[in-house]
Amino acid sequence: MNDDFPHADRSPAQGASQDEAVIALASSMLDAARSGDSSQLLPLIDQGAPVDLRDSAGNTPLMLAAYHGHAELVRELAARGADVDLPNDRGQTPLAGVAFKGYTDVADVLVAAGADADLGTPSALETAQYFERTEIVALITAAR
Secondary structure, eight states: OOSSSTTTTSOHHHHHHHHHHHHHHHHHHHHHHHHTOHHHHHHHHHTTOOTTOOOTTSOOHHHHHHHTTOHHHHHHHHHTTOOTTOOOTTSOOHHHHHHHHTOHHHHHHHHHTTOOTTOTTTTHHHHHHHTTOHHHHHHHHHHO
16 A cells, blocks of 8 residues: 555546446435435435535536425524525525425525525526516515
8 A cells, every 4th residue: 555645556447437336426415405314314424425515507416405495404404504604506596496496484594594586597586586476576685
């Protein structure tokens, strides 16, 4: 074993299988966020998996949980340090995503966690106004 390169004695096949395992783990985390499976996702994060892991479109577990209406999972992810304002590759924040979808309960969780309604393109407030999500507009306005 080489002390400067501790994995130098591994074959390329071993490296590939580790890469595949990491990809599978990331995929399972993102799927769990999408489906609201906190019993699968939260223990992985509690064991050190990155809470702000991103998929190929820049979506984090919090973004996916929010976009699919899983308010309690969003609350748990925010409590574990997930960035409630982290936009995806299209510039959409989690709060703008729930404003689009109309999930008032998730918007309430995000606003309580400190989400900034003015971030993103378009912003969450602009999105809520455009889609006439009056409850979300009121929630955002009351939080200011």
